[in-house]
Amino acid sequence: MNTIKLRVLTLAMLAVASAPALSESQTVPMPVPNEASIPKGPMGDAIKRGKALLTDTHKQLPKNVGNGLNCTSCHLNAGTTAYASPWVGLAGAFPEYRSRSGKIISLQERINDCFQRSMNGKPLAFDSAEMNAIMAYMKWLSTGVPTGTNVTGRGFEKIDTSLKPNPVHGKSIYTAQCASCHGAEGQGTKNPQGGYIFPPVWGKDSFNVGAGMARMYTAAAFVKHNMPLGQGGTLSAQDAVDVAAYFTQQPRPDYAARVKDWPKGDKPKDAR
Ligand code: HEC
Ligand code: HEC
Secondary structure, rough: HHHHHHHHHHHHHHHHHHHHHHHHOOOOOOOOOOOOHHOOOOHHHHHHHHHHHHHHHHHHHHOOOOOOHHHHHOEEEEHOOOOOOOOOOHOOOEEEEEEEOOOOHHHHHHHHHHHOOOOOOOOOOOOOHHHHHHHHHHHHHOOOOOOOOEOOOOOOOOOOOOOOOOOOHHHHHHHHHHHHHHHOOOOOOOOOOOEEOOOOOOOOOOOOOOOOOHOOOHHHHHHHHOOOOOOOOOOOOOHHHHHHHHHHHHOOOOOHHHHHHHOOOOOOOOOO
């Protein structure tokens, strides 16, 4: 065989071999590393600091948080719960294209998106000790997840977006099944030591209108799998859509920069 033919053949074989990686990401089971595997020394200290920042965000980063939430108010159990948008595996999933931004973004940019929207606050500097600590924690959480794959349970459960919301029925579900913790006015239940025991779901201390959780179907998907806390999976998809239609539309902080979202014109129907 001449060299040209050999090269064509090799290229063809390479193309076949690399095809799966170039198509839709593969899904792998979600491993959660054991705390005991956190190394000693500066790297281990950064991982622990990152976890502390993510679970106690309101208190530890007052300059960057503009509401009463912690990152883990939504990313349950320090980002290790499947279908509560876990952080496991994200170190090898980013950079990634996002339609809301209309471009490829880094994990740091994605983290800052949640600081500005979900936390109604301000971004961290990319080279700050705090951002590096958060990145160190997420990288440690991603141990064992191959680069370019997604874990099972990344993001939220799929929800049927053809379901039509009934916010009046949603209000009665809220009163019966959510208000005991999140308050009749969505104001949450304060912790006498500061912050909240049960976080607010609307009002000045909640996520802003530009947050993913302000979108009805995103909120419904989160609620269906995770709420009422400890009884996830008990609401029907229709009930989850109804209760989400009720609480997402209540008053909450504005996010002026949201007019720049979805620059390619593919704005989802439930975005505010
Ligand atoms: C009010 C709920 C809420 C809070 C609080 C919150 N997030 Fe999020 N986060 C979301 C939602 C919803 C998504 C998915 C949004 C979407 O894709 O539509 C998300 C997505 C993410 C992602 C990308 C996940 C993936 O699979 O691509 C990262 C990383 C992230 N958040 C980090 C953070 C950090 C760090 C904080 C704290 C500074 C935080 N989040 C606070 C709701 C929240
Ligand atoms: C037993 C108390 C309890 C009940 C009942 C409950 N939640 Fe929650 N909810 C929580 C806690 C606690 C968190 C935060 C998790 C954490 O910090 O670990 C949370 C988080 C949330 C969040 C994300 C954070 C935020 O404040 O926006 C939403 C949205 C939410 N719950 C909606 C609901 C809805 C809707 C219902 C009713 C169907 C409900 N919850 C019932 C305790 C409860």
